[in-house]
Amino acid sequence: MNRVIIDLEALRHNLGVIDGWVSEHGATWTVVTKALCGQPDTLGALWAMGVRSMGDSRLLNVQAIQAVVPAEELETWYLRVPSLASVVDVVSLTEVSLNSEMTVIKALNQEAARQGKRHWIVLMIELGDLREGILPGSLIRFYEQVFDLSHLEVLGIGSNLGCISGQVPTVDQYMQLVLYHELLELKFKHKLPVISAGSSVTLPMLLDRHLPRGINHLRIGESVFLGNNLVAKGPLPGLRSDVMTLEADIVEIKEKNLVPLGIGSDVAPFPLADASSPPSPGQRGYRALVNIGQLDTDVGGLTPQDPTYQIAGASSDLTVVNVGDHPGELKVGGAIRFGMNYAAMLRLMSGAYVPKVVEPALAEFRAALPETRPLATPHVMRAGAEASPAAR
Numbered sequence: 001m002n003r004v005i006i007d008l009e010a011l012r013h014n015l016g017v018i019d020g021w022v023s024e025h026g027a028t029w030t031v032v033t034k035a036l037c038g039q040p041d042t043l044g045a046l047w048a049m050g051v052r053s054m055g056d057s058r059l060l061n062v063q064a065i066q067a068v069v070p071a072e073e074l075e076t077w078y079l080r081v082p083s084l085a086s087v088v089d090v091v092s093l094t095e096v097s098l099n100s101e102m103t104v105i106k107a108l109n110q111e112a113a114r115q116g117k118r119h120w121i122v123l124m125i126e127l128g129d130l131r132e133g134i135l136p137g138s139l140i141r142f143y144e145q146v147f148d149l150s151h152l153e154v155l156g157i158g159s160n161l162g163c164i165s166g167q168v169p170t171v172d173q174y175m176q177l178v179l180y181h182e183l184l185e186l187k188f189k190h191k192l193p194v195i196s197a198g199s200s201v202t203l204p205m206l207l208d209r210h211l212p213r214g215i216n217h218l219r220i221g222e223s224v225f226l227g228n229n230l231v232a233k234g235p236l237p238g239l240r241s242d243v244m245t246l247e248a249d250i251v252e253i254k255e256k257n258l259v260p261l262g263i264g265s266d267v268a269p270f271p272l273a274d275a276s277s278p279p280s281p282g283q284r285g286y287r288a289l290v291n292i293g294q295l296d297t298d299v300g301g302l303t304p305q306d307p308t309y310q311i312a313g314a315s316s317d318l319t320v321v322n323v324g325d326h327p328g329e330l331k332v333g334g335a336i337r338f339g340m341n342y343a344a345m346l347r348l349m350s351g352a353y354v355p356k357v358v359e360p361a362l363a364e365f366r367a368a369l370p371e372t373r374p375l376a377t378p379h380v381m382r383a384g385a386e387a388s389p390a391a392r
Helices: 008-025 040-048 059-068 084-093 102-115 136-146 171-188 200-207 222-226 342-350 362-368
Strands: 003-007 028-032 053-056 075-078 096-099 119-124 152-158 194-198 217-220 244-257 284-290 302-304 310-314 319-324 335-340 356-359
Touching: 003 008, 008 028, 008 040, 008 200, 008 217, 008 222, 008 362, 028 222, 040 059, 040 356, 040 362, 053 059, 059 075, 059 084, 075 084, 084 102, 096 102, 102 119, 102 136, 102 152, 119 136, 136 152, 136 171, 152 171, 171 194, 194 200, 200 217, 200 222, 217 222, 222 342, 244 342, 284 335, 302 310, 335 342
Parallel strands: 003 356, 028 053, 028 217, 053 075, 075 096, 096 119, 119 152, 152 194, 194 217
Antiparallel strands: 003 244, 244 284, 244 335, 284 319, 302 335, 310 319
C-alpha cells in the first residue's frame, strides 16, 4: 500500500538540533506545521517532543492541533495574512497573527472585544520580497493607529523574505528590520518584545553567525521536516533528510526499451525535467511502474532513495522508474522509496489518496520518550507582559 512514512525519531533529532541553534542565538521559534495538514499523530508527537508554539496558515489545521494538544499550554500563530471573512476564527483559535492591513487589524480588535479576549499581532514590513508587508515609509503612521487599540497588543514586527521571489535574504535587509524596531521603540517609548523574521531560508545565515542579534524569533517548517538548506541546497549540517519518506507500490516490472516509439512531439500532460543522462536509442533496461502519479503529488519533486534509479516519467496515476539492467529484489507487490522536496510533500500531505503513518506508533513513541523540556518556543503572555494596558 502506498504511504507517507513520518519517522518520529528523525523528527525529534531535527527539532533538537535546530532548537540548539536558535537557543545559541538567544532567540525563540515557532514550529510551522502547515505542511502536516493537520496530521494528528505527528502533531501529538511534536507536543510530546516539547513544542509549545505552532504556526499554521489554515484554520482547519489549527483546529486539528487543538484537538490533540492542550490549548491552554500551547501558543498558536496564524501565518497567513487574515482575510476579513476569517477574523472571527483567527481571534477564537489563535493567539498571534501576522498583519499588514489596517482594515483587518481594526476588525480583529472589534472581534477580540466581542469575544472578551486579547489578541496579539505582528506587523509585517515589506523588505523586498514583494509579498505582504507595510511599506517602510508609512510605518510610523501605521503604528500610531494600532498602538492604542483596546483589545490588540503589538507583539513586534516581522517580515517574510525568500518566500515568493526566490531571492536569498541579505544581512542588510535584516538589519533594516532591526533599525525599524529601534525606531518604533524610541519614538513611542514602548517595548516591542519580538522581531520575527526568520524562516528556514534564514538558517544558513544563523549558522554562519551573520544573522543580526536583534532578530529574536524564527518561524521554521521546511528544514524541520526535510532537513533542507534552502540556499546551498542539500541538507543542513547535522540535520536528517529522512523524516518524510514516500513508499510507493510496484504494480509492474519488466525489461523494455528505454526510448519510446512514435513521432516526436510535446503531448505529455506532465513533462518532467530532462534526465541528466538520457538513454540511447535501442537501449534496454528494467522499468518499474509504481501507482503514484501527478494526482497524488508533484512527481518532479520526488527522488528515489536508491541513487541508481531514475524517474522516467509520470501520468496522473502512475510513475515509471528506470531501475537498471537487473531488477534485483524488486518485484510486483514490493515498493520503491522516495525522498521529496517541499512541493511534493505539500501535495502528498494535503491529498486524501495516500495514507500517512508515523513510525514508531505514537503510543509506543510516547512511552519510550524520556522526559523532555519545552523547546525554545515563546509564550506571548510572558513575552509581552510589560506591553499590557495595565503596564503602560
